[in-house]
Amino acid sequence: MEQYQAQIAELRKKLALETAIISNIEGKTYTIKAIDSAMPVFKVGDAFELKDTYCSAVCDKKQTVVYNNVGKMEEMLLHPVYVMMQLLSYVGTPIRQGDKIWGTLNFSSTEAREQGFSKAEIEAVESLAEAISHSLSNQ
Secondary structure (H helix, E strand, O other): OHHHHHHHHHHHHHHOOOEEEEEEEEOOEEEEEEEEEOOOOOOOOOEEEHHHOOHHHHHHHOOOEEEOOHHHOHHHOOOHHHHHHOOOEEEEEEEEEOOEEEEEEEEEEOOOOOOOOOHHHHHHHHHHHHHHHHHHHOO
16 A cells, blocks of 8 residues: 555645545454554554444445534544544545455544535545555456
8 A cells, every 4th residue: 555655645635634544444453554644643554443433434334424523423422533532524435345345545634624525525535545446456
């Protein structure tokens, strides 16, 4: 996933968010495969229970998930990510290998996105995830 480091960094900056992650999901485990972050909290190789990540919703829904302000979503106030990190904004989308979800491409921040994510921003995230998916399918 190192080959995507520059692209996730560039997109993170365009989105004005603090963290960009490429994750791999195997079973119930979420592992960071690439990261670009203004917050030196996580590193490549860190692993978590999938249920303790916002990306669990991406896997459940099998599609892009967007949170503009988790702090205003009553059902999310006890989510482990919100409780521990106060991550308010998030956009995540599946990375597929064949017909299964290999992982996610996600961007997040402790700042809310009061205006929300634009269609173009969401499409940029999905487009990069599709490129990563394509490279995985060719391996």
